Amino acid sequence: MSAAHTLHPAVQLAATEGASEHRPLIITLFAAFVVATLFITVWAGRQTKSASDFYAGGRQFTGFQNGLAVSGDYMSAASFLGIAGAIALFGYDGFLYSIGFLVAWLVALLLVAEPLRNSGRYTMGDVLAYRMRQRPVRTAAGTSTIVVSIFYLLAQMAGAGVLVSLLLGITSDAGKILIVALVGVLMILYVTIGGMKGTTWVQMVKAVLLIAGTLLITFLILLKFNFNISDLLGTAASNSGKGAAFLEPGLKYGATGVSKLDFISLGIALVLGTAGLPHILIRFYTVPTAKAARKSVNWAIGIIGAFYLMTIVLGFGAAAILKPGDIIASNKAGNTAAPLAALEIGGGSGSTGGAILLAVISAVAFATILAVVAGLTLASSSSFAHDIYANVIRKGQATEKEEVRAARWATVAIGIVSIALGALARDLNVAGLVALAFAVAASANLPTILYSLFWKRFTTTGALWSIYGGLASSVLLVLFSPVVSSKPTSMFPDVDFAWFPLENPGLISIPLGFLLGWIGSLLSKEKPDADKYAELEVKSLTGIGAH
Amino acid sequence: MATDAPPPEGTSPGGPAQPTTEAFVAMQASPEFADLRRSHRSFAFPLTIAFVTWYLLYVLLCNYAGGFMATKVVGNINMALVLGLAQFATTFLIAWLYSRHAATKLDPKAEAIKSRMEADV
Numbered sequence: 001m002s003a004a005h006t007l008h009p010a011v012q013l014a015a016t017e018g019a020s021e022h023r024p025l026i027i028t029l030f031a032a033f034v035v036a037t038l039f040i041t042v043w044a045g046r047q048t049k050s051a052s053d054f055y056a057g058g059r060q061f062t063g064f065q066n067g068l069a070v071s072g073d074y075m076s077a078a079s080f081l082g083i084a085g086a087i088a089l090f091g092y093d094g095f096l097y098s099i100g101f102l103v104a105w106l107v108a109l110l111l112v113a114e115p116l117r118n119s120g121r122y123t124m125g126d127v128l129a130y131r132m133r134q135r136p137v138r139t140a141a142g143t144s145t146i147v148v149s150i151f152y153l154l155a156q157m158a159g160a161g162v163l164v165s166l167l168l169g170i171t172s173d174a175g176k177i178l179i180v181a182l183v184g185v186l187m188i189l190y191v192t193i194g195g196m197k198g199t200t201w202v203q204m205v206k207a208v209l210l211i212a213g214t215l216l217i218t219f220l221i222l223l224k225f226n227f228n229i230s231d232l233l234g235t236a237a238s239n240s241g242k243g244a245a246f247l248e249p250g251l252k253y254g255a256t257g258v259s260k261l262d263f264i265s266l267g268i269a270l271v272l273g274t275a276g277l278p279h280i281l282i283r284f285y286t287v288p289t290a291k292a293a294r295k296s297v298n299w300a301i302g303i304i305g306a307f308y309l310m311t312i313v314l315g316f317g318a319a320a321i322l323k324p325g326d327i328i329a330s331n332k333a334g335n336t337a338a339p340l341a342a343l344e345i346g347g348g349s350g351s352t353g354g355a356i357l358l359a360v361i362s363a364v365a366f367a368t369i370l371a372v373v374a375g376l377t378l379a380s381s382s383s384f385a386h387d388i389y390a391n392v393i394r395k396g397q398a399t400e401k402e403e404v405r406a407a408r409w410a411t412v413a414i415g416i417v418s419i420a421l422g423a424l425a426r427d428l429n430v431a432g433l434v435a436l437a438f439a440v441a442a443s444a445n446l447p448t449i450l451y452s453l454f455w456k457r458f459t460t461t462g463a464l465w466s467i468y469g470g471l472a473s474s475v476l477l478v479l480f481s482p483v484v485s486s487k488p489t490s491m492f493p494d495v496d497f498a499w500f501p502l503e504n505p506g507l508i509s510i511p512l513g514f515l516l517g518w519i520g521s522l523l524s525k526e527k528p529d530a531d532k533y534a535e536l537e538v539k540s541l542t543g544i545g546a547h
Numbered sequence: 548m549a550t551d552a553p554p555p556e557g558t559s560p561g562g563p564a565q566p567t568t569e570a571f572v573a574m575q576a577s578p579e580f581a582d583l584r585r586s587h588r589s590f591a592f593p594l595t596i597a598f599v600t601w602y603l604l605y606v607l608l609c610n611y612a613g614g615f616m617a618t619k620v621v622g623n624i625n626m627a628l629v630l631g632l633a634q635f636a637t638t639f640l641i642a643w644l645y646s647r648h649a650a651t652k653l654d655p656k657a658e659a660i661k662s663r664m665e666a667d668v
Contacts, residue, residue, distance in 0.1 A: 099631055230621065267602070531572060542578075545564065
């Protein structure tokens with residue numbers, strides 16, 4: 001194939017240059033998305049009156065609508081830009097992300113979504129604390145919700161800063177901070193005005209845009225190879241300079257025994273993380289019944305599965321039509337491989353087709369980030385208002401109005417915190433932060449969710465040990481891992497306090513979270529609350545008395 | 548069991564009617580509910596163990612069976628890609644199997660228990 005050699009030499013800076021040539025087009029598309037979504041937000045805000053409207057969108061969405069919104073909430077910058085980039089750079093090893101992110105949905109479908117919908121009301125903490133002493137467990141659930149969401153938010157903000165500034169050709173620090181601040185302000189507006197209803201519609205629009213944009217690029221790449229996948233893979237392999245190894249596992253994780261363990265650790269975190277992500281779990285409250293929640297997950301599995309299948313073409317396609325040196329020159333982590341592939345497949349740098357496709361894909365990436373940060377902000381502010389403010393600080397005596405007001409103020413506070421952190425973290429590794437959020441969710445949240453629903457001897461002590469133990473161990477292990485120090489790619493490359501060799505803590509912290517919940521329950525003197533368990537179990541399986 | 552604060556359920560005016568604690572305890576102990584619980588667990592638990600095992604097997608094969616994964620199947624499509632796509636296929640299949648099981652075996656039982664309890668509230 002000659003495709004690999006038709007690149008203009010200036011493609012190294014293609015994203016930046018292509019963008020600056022056609023910056024008006026990109027800005028117009030960005031602005032169109034912002035205006036449309038703000039319009040939706042204001043419209044949704046007018047219909048948001050009760051606490052149930054704000055937290056759960058009035059529980060009036062259909063299974064399909066919510067499935068679309070779940071997909072929009074789940075497919076983040078890490079999915080879209082990160083996976084395509086990882087495959088483009090490391091070949092097959094990048095594909096594990098797609099598989100783990102998808103298979104993970106079965107845990108949600110078989111064990112979590114329906115019981116959660118039946119027994120909870122607004123937050124993950126509703127289910128975690130159901131059988132337990134309310135104040136300590138809600139405090140723990142709120143803490144872990146906010147920690148997981150902030151890590152996830154940080155990744156999206158850092159991604160937004162890097163990506164948008166690159167595409168708009170903004171290179172100054174002040175410009176990048178301005179972009180992060182803009183994203184932060186938009187997400188505060190979406191959530192405070194539109195609540196769950198507005199956020200859900202923004203996520204649905206984004207999901208449609210993301211699928212349509214990805215389909216278009218996938219189709220064009222396949223067309224270039226006459227729909228011959230084998231040919232596409234072969235070209236990617238030879239063009240990568242790695243040969244057949246590019247199509248085999250091991251290029252990134254196969255080097256040493258430790259890196260292989262890291263691969264297992266990442267694999268476990270991915271597959272067990274999803275069902276513990278608060279911003280995903282609260283989406284199931286937006287439908288009226290458990291049956292509709294099941295339908296949402298099925299739609300989500302279909303949509304997300306189709307999307308991840310396309311990441312194969314996107315990633316290997318980028319490797320086939322771009323030079324690996326160009327991908328790395330544009331972004332070390334490969335995060336711009338998908339936009340670069342769009343530019344190239346549309347006719348290359350300087351062509352109108354390329355510029356239009358680049359603008360479309362950039363706008364899709366921007367929409368992706370905005371919809372996900374809105375979902376994350378809503379999850380953490382809901383948990384603060386409902387779990388910590390209403391049930392811990394006000395001991396269940398707050399009125400609905402006071403609760404929603406607290407949620408809106410919490411949104412503003414979390415928005416400001418993430419703008420500040422995002423501005424500081426704009427040079428950090430995005431994929432590492434997302435995998436960390438998955439590992440923390442699987443270690444701190446999933447054990448307590450599963451024990452609460454299915455194990456009658458589970459106690460408050462067990463829940464607290466599991467949540468705090470899983471949270472502390474996963475965060476501390478990352479702090480002392482190569483993600484933070486010791487390597488050139490670390491957050492602090494010049495110091496070395498990394499005594500934990502793995503980049504992902506899941507291999508240790510997830511079993512620890514399960515173990516602590518079990519030991520804590522067996523060692524505590526308190527008896528499990530049998531009456532409350534009867535209530536939770538009957539509710540979770542039948543939906544009697546569900547809100 | 549003492550709780551520090553009343554749970555939110557049942558405290559909001561206008562929420563759905565809530566059966567009493569006694570009704571929940573009696574229902575949990577009933578053979579009807581035991582049947583529903585068994586129908587859910589005997590399907591969901593083994594299937595969860597199966598797909599997690601199958602997924603871990605795939606991860607381990609990637610790590611420690613490089614030669615096998617590199618085997619060419621058709622053209623440049625190797626075993627690793629085929630098994631990766633098989634993970635997609637089994638995910639779709641299990642989602643479909645579970646949904647069919649839930650619709651035929653779980654929903655009718657859950658619905659019967661729910662309407663009986665609602666009638667007693």
